[in-house]
Amino acid sequence: MQQDNLIIILADISGYTRFMVENRTSAVHGQICINSLIEAILEQVDIPLTLQEIEGDAVFLYARNPGDETLWQNLAQEISSKLLKFFDAFISATGVNIESTPCGCAICRNADKLGLKIVVHAGEAVFHELAGRPQVSGPDVILAHRLLKNSVPGNKYLLLSDPAFELMGQHLKGDFEAFIETYEGFDPLTVRVRFLEEDFLAARDAIYSRTEAERADLIDNYFSWVERMLQPAAVAQMRKPIRSFSLFERMLMVWDSVAGLWQFRRTFRSKILAEQNVRGMRRTQFAQPLDLRPNEERISS
Numbered sequence: 001m002q003q004d005n006l007i008i009i010l011a012d013i014s015g016y017t018r019f020m021v022e023n024r025t026s027a028v029h030g031q032i033c034i035n036s037l038i039e040a041i042l043e044q045v046d047i048p049l050t051l052q053e054i055e056g057d058a059v060f061l062y063a064r065n066p067g068d069e070t071l072w073q074n075l076a077q078e079i080s081s082k083l084l085k086f087f088d089a090f091i092s093a094t095g096v097n098i099e100s101t102p103c104g105c106a107i108c109r110n111a112d113k114l115g116l117k118i119v120v121h122a123g124e125a126v127f128h129e130l131a132g133r134p135q136v137s138g139p140d141v142i143l144a145h146r147l148l149k150n151s152v153p154g155n156k157y158l159l160l161s162d163p164a165f166e167l168m169g170q171h172l173k174g175d176f177e178a179f180i181e182t183y184e185g186f187d188p189l190t191v192r193v194r195f196l197e198e199d200f201l202a203a204r205d206a207i208y209s210r211t212e213a214e215r216a217d218l219i220d221n222y223f224s225w226v227e228r229m230l231q232p233a234a235v236a237q238m239r240k241p242i243r244s245f246s247l248f249e250r251m252l253m254v255w256d257s258v259a260g261l262w263q264f265r266r267t268f269r270s271k272i273l274a275e276q277n278v279r280g281m282r283r284t285q286f287a288q289p290l291d292l293r294p295n296e297e298r299i300s301s
């Protein structure tokens with residue numbers, strides 16, 4: 001066992017459940033959101049970041065001090081740029097998805113209410129192995145997890161504890177607001193929060209400053225993304241459903257993800273572009289999204 005400095009990153013993906021339970025479509029579409037969030041984070045996971053685990057509603061990553069102050073500072077800078085890359089990629093992709101989806105399920109029509117919380121803490125931990133897998137533990141690991149529950153309003157932000165902010169703050173863009181959090185067994189802790197709500201809205205607005213040809217490409221990419229994500233999400237919901245679904249519903253989940261898809265693309269490709277042209281602005285600024293759900297779902301809700 002060895003004690004070392006480390007940076008801990010926790011990405012919280014809670015807050016999907018209440019929308020996912022509506023029907024089978026929202027269950028699968030929520031699963032797509034969760035999978036793509038995890039995928040976007042994992043894309044940034046490379047040395048020096050280690051994925052500890054995906055713990056239910058959170059992804060837990062850390063980076064260990066290589067034992068040299070200059071290397072440690074460089075590493076902090078590298079992780080900061082990974083965080084920024086992650087945010088830029090994820091936020092712009094989410095913007096396109098929200099403005100392109102023709103779906104009216106609970107997840108898609110509430111996509112702007114889905115959360116993204118990233119908590120970063122720097123401290124010390126004991127490094128050891130458990131059944132051949134590297135593990136970290138100690139008070140700072142506990143504190144990092146507690147920071148997921150905090151007094152910060154809203155559900156889209158990047159939160160750095162003061163020690164993490166000291167290490168990485170100068171490399172991160174944007175304005176940070178200070179909050180003080182108190183947890184049993186720990187001294188009051190100042191945290192710095194960068195709210196991301198505006199970034200999501202800006203990404204959605206940016207779509208409408210593009211040419212029609214560029215937006216047609218975005219929509220094509222969106223469909224390719226749905227095609228790639230839909231089946232694994234349906235399989236995940238079959239294996240570990242958010243609530244119990246009947247056999248018939250589960251069969252429909254598979255049907256939707258296989259046969260329904262090509263029809264979906266054929267029907268909606270030009271409709272989405274036309275709808276965006278008419279709308280000309282972010283859809284929450286304008287009106288509720290069109291209800292394009294299949295009839296059976298419209299009747300049942």
Ligand SMILES: [Zn+2]
Pocket residue numbers: 025026029103104105106107108109
């Ligand atoms: Zn949907």
